Amino acid sequence: MANKIPLSVIGVVSSVLAEYFYSHSKLNSLFLESGAPGADPGGNCEAKCQRWLMRCNDEPTVDALAVFGRVIQRFMDQEPSDQLQAVSDGQKRIRDSLAINQLSYQLNGFIILAGSSPAAKTLTDYLKVGDFASIEVEFERAVSHISQDPHAAITAASSIIEALCKTDIDKVGLEMPNKQTAIPLWRVVQQHLGLNLDPTLREDQKKILQGLASIIDGVAAYRTHIGSAHGRGLRPPEIVASEARLAVNAAHTLVIFIMEKWQGVMPHT
Incomplete structure (x- = not known):
């Protein structure tokens, strides 16, 4: 389905988010606030991210890419910083993974086909x-x-x-x-x-x-x-x-x- 999160992207994002947040409570709040279905799937931080994103793909009533965009928004909308090189590196890993799958991230949590415009309205x-x-x-x-x-x-x-x-x-x-x-x-x-x-x-x-x-x-x-x-x-x-x-x-x-x-x-x- 067009709104599914590619498996390779799930792998990269789970690794990046787990390393950045490094907190079960923060990850739980992040996924629940973003509309991810169900309760905490358990596992370590990386496994938790993987399982929750896979659950988004498996739930037919969920727009997985929309939830995914909200999940990574806080991390991706940060400006590059010399103080937090890991953030810049993580953002690049996510963007590169999306690009391989002909997707791209846009400000405010929008995931779109590379080269196209977001169908949903932006803040502007x-x-x-x-x-x-x-x-x-x-x-x-x-x-x-x-x-x-x-x-x-x-x-x-x-x-x-x-x-x-x-x-x-x-x-x-x-x-x-x-x-x-x-x-x-x-x-x-x-x-x-x-x-x-x-x-x-x-x-x-x-x-x-x-x-x-x-x-x-x-x-x-x-x-x-x-x-x-x-x-x-x-x-x-x-x-x-x-x-x-x-x-x-x-x-x-x-x-x-x-x-x-x-x-x-x-x-x-």
Whole structure:
């Protein structure tokens, strides 16, 4: 079947994930959150991954490649890091294995035929059409990581902010900044959002927007220091769930605000 995970890919991915997570509890959470069927199949970390991915293939009601994409998303969406060479090596092993089977990995957990485009919508697509429900799902996914992996939750929240700003710049036809990270992107976006026409409320709204800039700065700084995308080093700074939740919820407020502004001042595409 077209949606089955090739056996050679299962072998490579199981080895990579087992070495990276090296924790039964983390692997259990990862597979269950990704929609893998059934309970923990047992075995060592590598065997557990193999058995669960094989179970995805064997279950006729499961889109095995869709589950597989979600399983490897957290690992594959990390940016290359000199501090974690093993991550870069693992990503290459997975990509090479997929390529041999005429498949490729796309950002946000999509597995597609090599050379084709994802049939499902990406995060940017959700933003372009103002798909609030799908954006809520992305934030729910970030929230679900807070207790087990607050670093990954921070990375997800920051990525959504950056995608939102890039989409806004593209929709309005603004000039993309040279450095495409959260703060430079936000500086471009906030200039055209528009303020309340009432003079008093206009000043109040300016203060709120200044606060939003601080939120973006804080979330981006968190991501740099402890987010999963930049490598965590041997002893990364600690962050507790409540701190990660504050950052994710703040990012959620900002994203929904801008999307609602689009609904009011921009036509649907």
